[in-house]
Amino acid sequence: MADEDVKCNYSCVMTSDTETPGTARPGGRTARNTAAVLQATLDELGEHGYAGLTVERVATRSGVHKATVYRRWGGVDGLLAASLEWSATRAWEPERTGSLRTDLFALAETVVHGFTEAPEGAVSSASVAAAFDSPRVAGALRVFMTDRHERASVVVTEAVTRGEVPEGTDPAQVVRSAVAPVYYRLFVSREPVARADLCLAARITADAAARGAFVPDP
């Protein structure tokens, strides 16, 4: 979730070639409506947050009728799930700094920025919040996070090639271990996230990885 990536999700005009698969008429007005509604959803989230996200407002802002939005997306949860699925299709690559420890630190820092800084933070944390109520958002979030794990795994596989970390290390587990404390502080214990906390998580994870802690037992 790089800075410029999420920012683009929010402020850029959505590409008009957005197709609407699964419908009998994927082109024309339907596609234009899809783009307008999802764009309005992201804008509304950025301005008013998840608590202020209303089908009525999205409908007005996008110029698409309220009943149409309910028919196509079912409600706010459907809008959020669709936005998240759309976000997942965008390219993203983790920053490379030279060592696993600093790579993991940079990764954790990216997570903090992506969830705390407005307006992109509103979109991301809204998804986490909505996943509690809506199975559809929960599913979309799970797919999204799995994708991020896979993409972030590069920093681990490269560390294996460099010889920093033993063969057979589970990359996704390393990533989870580095970012979990960040999410924990942000969303569960509701504590401020300090630079030292990221540093600690990255160091512990990198050290454990170097010792082979993330190589699954046979």
Place this chain on the structure above:
Amino acid sequence: MADEDVKCNYSCVMTSDTETPGTARPGGRTARNTAAVLQATLDELGEHGYAGLTVERVATRSGVHKATVYRRWGGVDGLLAASLEWSATRAWEPERTGSLRTDLFALAETVVHGFTEAPEGAVSSASVAAAFDSPRVAGALRVFMTDRHERASVVVTEAVTRGEVPEGTDPAQVVRSAVAPVYYRLFVSREPVARADLCLAARITADAAARGAFVPDP
């Protein structure tokens, strides 16, 4: 958050000596209303979850008028915050198993049970969910979690006394490190939590603690 503790929060009749501080008439009907409403809140949460928690239902169930509930608690978020504050006053102590690694494993296991098993899981995760919308619940959650960190810290300080872990180790940081991956899987990445995951988190944390990773730099 031991099993029998949370269960009691839910199913036992609240003690009638519940006082209502901050009001001019803390006894009598006001106190009875407080007990009835909070009990109804917990019952409703257990049966219908956070999404189904309604002031109207709580009012009907408790026999207290809807307007009164709105006046005293402000809405569902107030009800949830009050329930959480009340839960925080109940005694809780972590299980002791003999070593830091197994203590942390038991702690993580307790967290999983406390958040996934119905009905007590509904109450706990509802608080995490509501904290996104409501600053009041977020505050209550922060206080609650800080309290749990302090209580759980015993397993670390005892490990220091046993000589497993160096002096100066920050107990709360150790606890966070052990439970963060659990919360991450439960609420963010929405992945199943396996026994092996808890084991891994406990082992990594205990090893790092033994090496002095949680002793703050001067």
Place this chain on the structure above:
DNA sequence: TACTTGATGCGACTACTGTCGCGATAGTGA
């Protein structure tokens, strides 16, 4: 171009959330 029909716009409608004023009730202290 004309036809078919999926998708949309429209507005009325129900159901629900949250608020308000007023009279009644019951703690609290004398």
Place this chain on the structure above:
DNA sequence: TCACTATCGCGACAGTAGTCGCATCAAGTA
């Protein structure tokens, strides 16, 4: 026991979320 008044019950009310039936529009096709 009595007076005072904080708190509560009551019902009416406005505002909002979500649904439904029908007329209209426009994408896809011959």
